[in-house]
Amino acid sequence: MKADRKQVERLLKTAKGQIDGVLKMIEDDKYCIDIVNQILASQAILNKASKEILVAHIDGCVSDSFSSNDETFQKEKMEELKMVIDKLAK
């Protein structure tokens, strides 16, 4: 993975901590809407992690494929990008 490993790990661990927080809120029978808001917050952090990885992937793997002059490798990068865009553009 080309992204800043420490930064991505920090984001993921924060999201995980928030999900633990949600599990605790359920245990403490907290209010539905507060629980949903906490889940939405963890999803936003996971979004940030995905973006960090994708941006570094484009700067790294995709750019590397440019200089590789390996058309199969390049084609592979393009197919991957199309699949990611298909998933993101819900």
Added chain:
Amino acid sequence: MKADRKQVERLLKTAKGQIDGVLKMIEDDKYCIDIVNQILASQAILNKASKEILVAHIDGCVSDSFSSNDETFQKEKMEELKMVIDKLAK
């Protein structure tokens, strides 16, 4: 929380397990796109959890406010729904 507690907890723990899986993938220096796909999968599960809670909230808390005839309480439910819809309709 009005939703099926076991079901919501199962979804949240699955999402948490997937994030652990992502952290392991990063440790093992797995490929960026595979990591992003795993994060997207955990977000989809968190989405399911949110929906379960919101549906049960509408069936429960919002419906209860109907029979309460307490206008302040009802108004509060409406304001909450508007805030959730604002966040969801990105």
Added chain:
Amino acid sequence: MKADRKQVERLLKTAKGQIDGVLKMIEDDKYCIDIVNQILASQAILNKASKEILVAHIDGCVSDSFSSNDETFQKEKMEELKMVIDKLAK
């Protein structure tokens, strides 16, 4: 519809005008990314229109159902809200 009719119509006509703009950009063979950005802009405006209508719907139709004491009518409002939330929480 309970929302401010003029405001919603203005948003919809703006979105429509932007789509006309996109059709013109295609005709003029403009650049792909510029075209996508214009489509995303029109979607954002349609989002605003949806939110205006939903907020006014909650303040209007759903609140009216509170005072109606008609359980069938109330249940109907709840089912509609659940369907909208299901569509929004992609």
Added chain:
Amino acid sequence: MKADRKQVERLLKTAKGQIDGVLKMIEDDKYCIDIVNQILASQAILNKASKEILVAHIDGCVSDSFSSNDETFQKEKMEELKMVIDKLAK
């Protein structure tokens, strides 16, 4: 634009027609939720149009930049992709 022009135009005109439909529904004072559903349908079609254009862009412009060996041109394509991904990954 590299995408199938007829196909993209058809999608955009369909979305535009749906927005006209929404304006008519408002004029006829149709029900809020039915109006929102029609707007969501037009957004889904606009989404399809965006995806068609982005996929063809990757297959076309981005791939062309591969064979151009023009690093500035390639870098430009990468920056554009990052901006699109940032907008999509809401």
